[in-house]
Amino acid sequence: MNCDDQGRARGHAVLVLALLAVLGLVSQQPRSGYDVRKVFIETALAHFSASPGAIYPALRRLERAGLLSGEVERQGTLRPRRVYRLTAQGDRGLKRHLGRPVARDDIVWHMDELMLRFVFMDPLLGRAATLEFLEEMAQELEAYLPELEAQLAQQEQVGTACSRLAVQQGLEGYRATARWARRAIKALSSG
């Protein structure tokens, strides 16, 4: 069992999770840092930073990277607010990121990112793309489940009762998500 040079390629995956959330929110409508914070706090959107020391610098970085442009707005607000919009480049980048195919790797390691993509996808890429995304997700999940079950059955001997139960819990989560994806497809097709 080789341990060398593993443990890499984990940080960003083109876009860090929090940045994807920020871009997605700004894509819905122009927002200030405070607006983004509010959404993070009120909706418990995933579980993101929400601290000013994270959000304001992140917006600045996205602006430096050319994905957002911020303009100071003075009308009708207490204090001047710096309101951000997607640039053309940001729009392209976000759409490209949202449109990427669902990989096995995403299912195993980045389920939260997949859900985030799902939330922001519909208005930007259209219903057909959203349904395709869900179909890919469902298929990847349904292909992954038997493998997990085989692993669990195979390791029924080794490990403690509790470690096996913990694996079982993970498996149940994947099963629930697979069922959810199928139901979501139906809901979005007929609705």
Next chain:
Amino acid sequence: MNCDDQGRARGHAVLVLALLAVLGLVSQQPRSGYDVRKVFIETALAHFSASPGAIYPALRRLERAGLLSGEVERQGTLRPRRVYRLTAQGDRGLKRHLGRPVARDDIVWHMDELMLRFVFMDPLLGRAATLEFLEEMAQELEAYLPELEAQLAQQEQVGTACSRLAVQQGLEGYRATARWARRAIKALSSG
């Protein structure tokens, strides 16, 4: 809706997740940094760092904090290995952390930590404590579910179809975990 002074208290919760995993693994048996890495990689234990730049410094920090003690071992190994054991203080600290009651907050924000505690709990605190832990988990989950359902029903009007489906997905996860906890209790009681 007040946004001030939110977004705090999110980093450590006495023990950061990765440190809890490291302590738990060392509690099972004396391990070196390489051993810990192997477990992180091979078992996909949650999804932890596993990079040497994370693990070796973490072990050193835990040693400086008095929770671990490392001794260099030269027999029967290729290169001298620094093998760590729990100190008396580390043992006390880990047991205290594992034995904390399950709070609503843990259910909402730190489910992964709860699962980690579950995995390491049985040998250290005994079967009775493990069953009590699962019972607390099940009860907190079952109390939380109706609230989530109410929120979802209430916000059936606002939000897009996709955002509602995303919330639904989270709900299904909690439901699956609640069912799992009840089954785990049965399995560990009778088995």
Next chain:
DNA sequence: CGATACATGTAACCGGTTACATGATTTT
């Protein structure tokens, strides 16, 4: 002899958390 596995580390960079600062406006 070269590749692979064993084993431990370091240094630069980046970014999140914590905590504090600031200041205007509305509410009590």
Next chain:
DNA sequence: AAAATCATGTAACCGGTTACATGTATCG
């Protein structure tokens, strides 16, 4: 007048990722 809300930020600290460095032993 005081408190709360709106709104934006900064600076120190800490730690993870990435990437590189190093060296031994075994296997083919």
